[in-house]
Amino acid sequence: MNLKSSIDRLRSSLLVKNQQSTASSEKPPTTPEIVQEGASGNAPTNVTPACYQFELFPEYKEYTTMKWYYEKQKFPQNLFQPHVGGSDATVMIQGREYINYSTYNYLALGFETRVKQASIQAIEDFGVGTGSGRSITGEIDIHRTFELEVCDALGTEDAVLSVGGYSTNAFTIGYLSRSQDLILYDELIHNSALIGCKITGSRRIAFPHNDLEALEQLLKTHRSNFERVFILVEGVYSMDGDIPNIPRFIELKKKYQALLMVDEAHSLGVIGKRGMGVTDYFDISGSEIDILFGSLSKSFGTCGGFVAGPKPLIAMLKYYAPGVLLYGASPTPANAAAALEALRVMRAEPERALRLQQNAAYFIERAQAAGLDTYNSRDSGVVPIMMRDSELALWMSVRLFEAGICTYPMMYPIVPRNKCRLRFFINTNHTQQQIDHTLNVITGLLKVAPKSKGIF
Numbered sequence: 001m002n003l004k005s006s007i008d009r010l011r012s013s014l015l016v017k018n019q020q021s022t023a024s025s026e027k028p029p030t031t032p033e034i035v036q037e038g039a040s041g042n043a044p045t046n047v048t049p050a051c052y053q054f055e056l057f058p059e060y061k062e063y064t065t066m067k068w069y070y071e072k073q074k075f076p077q078n079l080f081q082p083h084v085g086g087s088d089a090t091v092m093i094q095g096r097e098y099i100n101y102s103t104y105n106y107l108a109l110g111f112e113t114r115v116k117q118a119s120i121q122a123i124e125d126f127g128v129g130t131g132s133g134r135s136i137t138g139e140i141d142i143h144r145t146f147e148l149e150v151c152d153a154l155g156t157e158d159a160v161l162s163v164g165g166y167s168t169n170a171f172t173i174g175y176l177s178r179s180q181d182l183i184l185y186d187e188l189i190h191n192s193a194l195i196g197c198k199i200t201g202s203r204r205i206a207f208p209h210n211d212l213e214a215l216e217q218l219l220k221t222h223r224s225n226f227e228r229v230f231i232l233v234e235g236v237y238s239m240d241g242d243i244p245n246i247p248r249f250i251e252l253k254k255k256y257q258a259l260l261m262v263d264e265a266h267s268l269g270v271i272g273k274r275g276m277g278v279t280d281y282f283d284i285s286g287s288e289i290d291i292l293f294g295s296l297s298k299s300f301g302t303c304g305g306f307v308a309g310p311k312p313l314i315a316m317l318k319y320y321a322p323g324v325l326l327y328g329a330s331p332t333p334a335n336a337a338a339a340l341e342a343l344r345v346m347r348a349e350p351e352r353a354l355r356l357q358q359n360a361a362y363f364i365e366r367a368q369a370a371g372l373d374t375y376n377s378r379d380s381g382v383v384p385i386m387m388r389d390s391e392l393a394l395w396m397s398v399r400l401f402e403a404g405i406c407t408y409p410m411m412y413p414i415v416p417r418n419k420c421r422l423r424f425f426i427n428t429n430h431t432q433q434q435i436d437h438t439l440n441v442i443t444g445l446l447k448v449a450p451k452s453k454g455i456f
């Protein structure tokens with residue numbers, strides 16, 4: 001197999017495509033017309049095996065190419081490695097302890113005793129599932145208590161707790177926007193939001209990252225041609241670790257009568273004086289944001305998602321939005337109780353977030369002093385170290401893993417081709433020694449890194 005063509009295919013497959021660079025403007029795709037053929041009952045003649053045999057799907061070829069590439073490079077396979085115990089500043093994989101920068105269990109609440117105990121108690125009280133969707137006897141009091149306490153923490157009117165973060169984000173957007181609406185989204189928005197946009201049939205346009213002038217221009221040009229206009233941004237961008245100017249976005253959305261949705265997956269629990277996300281960081285009330293989405297898999301250390309916002313929004317989502325509550329299971333007692341207890345610990349112990357913030361600042365300061373490029377990261381728990389190209393990023397991550405340091409490369413198409421990087425999730429439990437050691441290993445490896453062959 002030709003290495004160049006293999007690598008071309010590998011480009012789009014090496015890591016989960018949780019982030020995509022996007023075209024600046026997209027119209028909803030058209031679907032092929034349904035024509036009445038084959039009504040005779042004869043088997044169709046124009047269908048190739050690649051349409052119904054999985055092993056011939058191009059996506060499967062991408063996968064086999066990736067495996068081939070790892071083998072050819074003699075890279076140990078470091079994806080899907082099972083760990084034991086918790087995963088925070090360190091993680092235990094196959095009997096070896098790694099310094100861990102691959103987890104977004106930012107506050108180390110996923111293995112925290114009170115959180116685990118609350119979860120165990122909920123299993124004792126309610127079992128491992130609720131038996132049905134929330135509206136039809138799948139409700140337990142923990143669901144509502146979480147919603148009320150999260151509103152108290154964020155200053156929102158109401159909230160809805162749901163089973164998955166990704167699905168809540170996607171289906172909230174998917175439910176609220178229609179073909180007569182417009183979605184304006186930051187070009188670095190997460191895949192869950194992009195998928196939400198795609199299922200709506202709305203016109204959607206990406207604006208350059210954090211570019212408020214470009215956004216305003218789009219609003220000026222298009223606002224009056226659409227009914228609802230949504231602006232989608234994140235509290236902390238999951239690749240770059242930067243924080244958008246939320247107060248300015250609020251000004252714009254008010255001026256143009258649009259709706260602002262903020263994805264707080266990587267900001268809630270991490271940024272702000274109390275670690276309570278963008279509202280805390282900018283000292284604004286949650287009521288200033290129309291739709292505030294939170295993931296429970298990051299700082300909360302568990303699994304699930306929620307939306308917080310005005311009462312009418314939450315009522316609609318609770319009663320009618322498919323995939324938020326309707327037509328789906330409710331959060332398990334264990335997950336809901338873990339989320340609630342994590343929220344309580346988070347609020348009672350803001351020092352967890354502050355420690356994380358100090359660790360991130362230390363990491364950036366030491367990295368920059370060593371001549372490394374931490375790109376736009378500021379005040380958050382996501383710190384990239386930029387790499388010359390994908391080959392180097394991949395090589396570095398494998399060598400770091402061998403050296404007992406766990407971090408993963410972010411390459412095209414997850415990030416633009418010239419913005420490859422290693423991504424470090426900073427944890428409240430990281431020590432300065434761990435950070436110093438990591439940066440020393442990185443600078444040492446960079447000195448002996450092979451020249452890239454320029455193939456991907």
Ligand SMILES: Cc1ncc(COP(=O)(O)O)c(C=O)c1O
Nearest residue numbers: 165166190192238265295296297
């Ligand atoms: C910015 C962002 N939004 C949404 C999600 C989806 O959340 P979850 O992991 O809870 O499914 C992620 C997950 O990584 C994310 O990074």
